[in-house]
Amino acid sequence: MSQPPDHRLRRLLLVHAHPDDESINNGATMAKYAAEGAAVTLVTCTLGEEGEVIPPGLAHLAADRDDILGEYRIGELAAAMKELGVTDHRFLGGPGRYRDSGMMGAPQNERPGCFWQADLDEAAGDLVEVIREVQPQVLVTYDTNGGYGHPDHIKAHQVAMRAADLAADPAHGDGEPHTISKIYWNCVPRSVVEEGFRRLRAAGRSFPFEGIATADDVPGVLDDAQVTAAIDAGAHAERKSAAMRAHATQIAVDGPFFALSNDLGQPVFATEYYRLVRGTPGTGGGADAREDDLFAGLGV
Numbered sequence: 241m242s243q244p245p246d247h248r249l250r251r252l253l254l255v256h257a258h259p260d261d262e263s264i265n266n267g268a269t270m271a272k273y274a275a276e277g278a279a280v281t282l283v284t285c286t287l288g289e290e291g292e293v294i295p296p297g298l299a300h301l302a303a304d305r306d307d308i309l310g311e312y313r314i315g316e317l318a319a320a321m322k323e324l325g326v327t328d329h330r331f332l333g334g335p336g337r338y339r340d341s342g343m344m345g346a347p348q349n350e351r352p353g354c355f356w357q358a359d360l361d362e363a364a365g366d367l368v369e370v371i372r373e374v375q376p377q378v379l380v381t382y383d384t385n386g387g388y389g390h391p392d393h394i395k396a397h398q399v400a401m402r403a404a405d406l407a408a409d410p411a412h413g414d415g416e417p418h419t420i421s422k423i424y425w426n427c428v429p430r431s432v433v434e435e436g437f438r439r440l441r442a443a444g445r446s447f448p449f450e451g452i453a454t455a456d457d458v459p460g461v462l463d464d465a466q467v468t469a470a471i472d473a474g475a476h477a478e479r480k481s482a483a484m485r486a487h488a489t490q491i492a493v494d495g496p497f498f499a500l501s502n503d504l505g506q507p508v509f510a511t512e513y514y515r516l517v518r519g520t521p522g523t524g525g526g527a528d529a530r531e532d533d534l535f536a537g538l539g540v
């Protein structure tokens with residue numbers, strides 16, 4: 241039987257598709273709130289079984305070889321959470337319940353048991369259990385396109401939003417209903433992306449990446465005015481980089497830059513951005529009148 245949540249604490253729930261997404265999108269935010277004593281819960285929907293593998297010595301883990309990458313990425317995620325100081329991380333429905341669906345259009349999208357094929361209400365029901373146990377005031381997930389159109393990211397968005405509705409519905413299932421006060425979608429202001437790539441191109445450094453990505457490769461780019469919160473977690477930038485490094489099969493990090501297995505360099509953002517899509521914004525303490533705290537206005 242799980243313990244009831246400590247209602248005195250700030251409680252943040254993040255829902256992600258694969259091990260590595262949490263560190264890339266929210267690593268600094270997670271480290272910041274964990275360091276401040278908030279209860280941070282991560283739910284990852286798949287084990288990332290279909291990922292490519294960067295280190296040649298680990299290539300055997302891949303789905304088309306030994307097919308043990310998912311098990312290996314459980315360890316990478318645990319190491320990343322240790323770097324961020326996050327102690328509550330779970331897999332939706334338990335480890336391996338929903339398999340990585342591969343990139344949009346891949347044959348793996350049709351594989352029985354993959355997340356893309358999961359029944360929405362069944363998967364959302366698994367998340368309702370976590371929501372009603374943890375009772376978060378704030379939920380973070382992807383936008384409707386999953387940031388960049390990956391099927392598992394799109395499904396993670398759909399499951400998170402559906403579960404938020406079901407968890408609040410007294411007529412749904414067992415347990416006390418819980419209404420999440422604020423829901424945010426990950427995003428990045430276009431001006432920040434453009435500046436980040438300008439820095440990357442100007443660096444001219446001999447970093448180990450084959451090429452340089454483009455703004456279109458960055459998930460969730462929005463016009464600046466649509467971005468409603470900026471969490472400056474620069475003090476935790478090193479923790480974010482260390483967490484990204486822990487996902488070594490997926491991410492190569494070089495100073496303020498990183499690359500996925502496509503070997504295209506991108507900037508690491510220590511300020512992480514969000515768009516409030518449900519709930520009332522707090523007073524904007526940050527620049528551009530944006531919120532500088534995801535719990536702003538909640539009195540916690």
Ligand SMILES: CC(=O)N[C@H]1[C@@H](O[C@@H]2[C@H](O)[C@H](O)[C@@H](O)[C@H](O)[C@H]2O)O[C@H](CO)[C@@H](O)[C@@H]1O
Nearest residue numbers: 258288290291292340341342343500501502
């Ligand atoms: C960040 C993210 O969502 N990674 C996913 C993604 O990985 C990409 C995929 O392997 C693609 O083929 C590569 O070109 C790209 O570099 C990778 O980032 O999709 C994987 C398969 O679904 C998933 O395991 C990985 O976590």
Ligand SMILES: [Zn+2]
Nearest residue numbers: 257258261390
């Ligand atoms: Zn992902």
